[in-house]
Amino acid sequence: MISKFSIKEVGKEVGLVAYHTFKISNAFLPLALLFASSKNVTQGELSEVLDQIFETFYKHPLTKHSKLLTQYLRQNSLMPNEQTTENLIKFVVNQAVLRSPVAVPDIIINEFWTFFHELFSEPDIKGLVEFNLDIVRLVLRSYEPLIVDVINILKEARRINQTILLDLVSRTRVIRGDLTIIRRQIKALRYIKPFFMTDPRDFKTQAKIVAKMVREFGPFFIKMAQVAAANSDFLPEEISKELAVFQEDVPPMSAQEVMDAFYECVGKNPYECYFGFNPHNPLKSGSIGSVYLAKKPVMIKGKEVLIPVIIKVARCNLDREFLMGKTVIGLALLSTHYWAPHSKLAPFFESILKQVDEFVKGFQRELDFMQEAKIQQRFAERSKKSFVWHVPKIYFASRKVLEMEYIKGAANVKLAIERVPPKIRANFARQIASKFLYTLILHIFIYQEFHGDLHPGNVMISSDGKLYLIDWGNAVDMQGKWEPVWDYVRGAIMADVNLMAEALIKISTNPEGNIEKREQIKQSIEETLKKKNVTPLGKNFIFQLKAEGLEGLHRRFQAVMHIGSNAQQLGIIVKSEYMHLSRSLAALVGTYWQMYENVPKVVMVFDVFKTVFQFPLVLLKDYFDISPASILGQFLNIFTMPIFFKNVSPIMVEEIPVLEPIS
DSSP states (O other), X not given: OHHHHHHHHHHHHHHHHHHHHHHHHHHHHHHHHHHHSSXXXXXXXXXXXXXXXXXXXXXXXXXXXXXXXXXXXXXXXXXXXXXXXXXXXXXXXXXXXXXXXXOOOHHHHHHHHHHHHTSOOOOOOOOHHHHHHHHHHHHHHHHHHHHHHHHXXXXXHHHSXXXXXXXXXXXXXXXXXXXXXXXXXXXXXXXXXXXXXXXXXXXXXXXXXXXXXXXHHOHXXXXXXXXXXXXXXXXXXXXXXXXXXXXXXXXXOOHHHHHHHHHHHTSSOXXXXXXXXXXXXXXXXXXXXXXXXXXXXXXXTTEXXXXXXXXXXXXXXXXXXXXXXXXXXXXXXXXXXXXXXXXXXXXXXXHHHHHHHHHHHHHHGGGOHHHHHHHHHHHXXXXXXXXXXXXXXXXXXXXXXXEEEOOTTOEEHHHHHHHSOHXXXXXXXXXXXXXXXXXHHIIIIIISEEESOOXXXXXXXXXXXXXXXXXXXXXXXXXXXXHHHHHHHHHHHHTOHHHHHHHHHHTBXXXXXXXXXXXXXXXXXXXXXXXXXXXXXXXXXXXXXXXHHHHHHHHHHHHHHHHHHHHHHTTOOBOHHHHHHHHHHHHHHHHHHHHTXXXXXXXXXXXXXXXXXXXXXXXXXXXXXXXXXXXXHHHHHHSOOOGGGGSOOTTXXXXXXXXXXXX
16 A cells, blocks of 8 residues: 555656656747747846746756755755854854944843844745755846847847847957956955954954955945945944045046046047046046046137046946946855755845845946936036035036036045144034035925935035035935835834835835735734834823833834834835935935034034024025025014024034145
């Protein structure tokens, strides 16, 4: 009986293997038809066909059986398993505690382990076959645009002539360039070992190692370092300073890269366009490109004169650098299925991988110089009449070369404040901060559009003390975003489960699909609020908040972060524009905070209230040239106000010292 049953099961299994093997061969038929058809292939069509092929591989019995083999190897410690993963995480946590510049309370460490154990549990750890299929699919997805180009060029070559084949060869050279990028990034990993070998309290050495590794990783990771530097309050001071360097200057482009960019976009070398152009000596270099100073002949009142201009040149292969950077992060996260397997971590890492894709989209917008020129010119027009803020004018724009107005003696805001004599430095910093905050309020609430990357390196002060905003690679459009953002913030503060659930669904990449998860989302939010002891606010919310005190307010903000993590576990991926919004807000808040580096923070709070209160008056002066002093005087004669509001904001009265030009 047992024998017959076994034979029957074996026969059934053999039949399933044969059936699914046949389905795999059938799955390649649509791919063959794409190649054979005369029509050009789109990326969507190729992606759909590849997904179908991989789906048949995932469903094959041998793929499923690989899980059993993987489980056996892990149980016998022949491969990394959940226990080794937990040991690895404990090592990383212990290293973080040892290297922290401040003592880490036990409650924070316990909170981390509570969060770790609350991650999704009990999904099957992937087998080796599934793991390798995931890696192959990720790499193919990164190369889908290039594969589509190659397929379509091959089709075109059949119809036209040999010149198309040269275009095909140039496309295939891209892969060679990608391999160079990947080799460089893999080589940069060698710094990880010396980092962990340093003394945990030797932050200076650690900072130098981190900076070297970021430089070698390239533009994509330098961009990420700039984001980290804008939010560096929780990093050791030495590491924070090293990362801040990437906001001001990074290794320059080679002279050959500059020449190639000019030939590609202008059709001639820069010496034919400008006087005094030196490709070996940029004024400044960033993750996207380098900035040069030169002189250009122009006709003014019938006379030819030379005027100084700024030329911004894009780095070569930036699109590939960003794509390879994203791919490397994806491969690193996928590889955790092998070297750090854990049933609770698997879904969390997969959600992070999808979120990284959305995060990178914000960076990729900065690669389009034509779009940057449109944004910068739009804000330059808006700033024409303003005495508070300014934007350099654009003279010429192409895909890789921008020409714009030169700002005499310009220095980034951090350097400008440091160059002012100590006696008046704090007052000068407050004046700049007041102008900066006014500009932000104007852009966000009046124009409903603001600069997408206002780290200190993009806020410049001219030699006569004027505030300039530069590097308009992207801007955040607030139209259509107010409602979900406000709902999320309001829901978080009031502990309104329904409001937060609806807001999370609206800002996700798949609102229609996530509607079906509404109850799961609400349940997750309710559980988090309950664990954090956060209760909904009622009509007497003022007394409720007063009774809870600062500790209660801290719990509410902590719950917001925890709910965001739970959303990733449920597979809810936040749209790139909302990720970009949070990154942009973090950058400008960090810049504003740095302006008050040597000023008591209570003064900063006071200045915020003053600038906000006097915003309408400054707006009248800024755009209608109506004296705010006279308006304020009439206003104060009518209404009795607290004495501290009768002091006019620094933005309106005090003279700004003239700075010496930078040589």
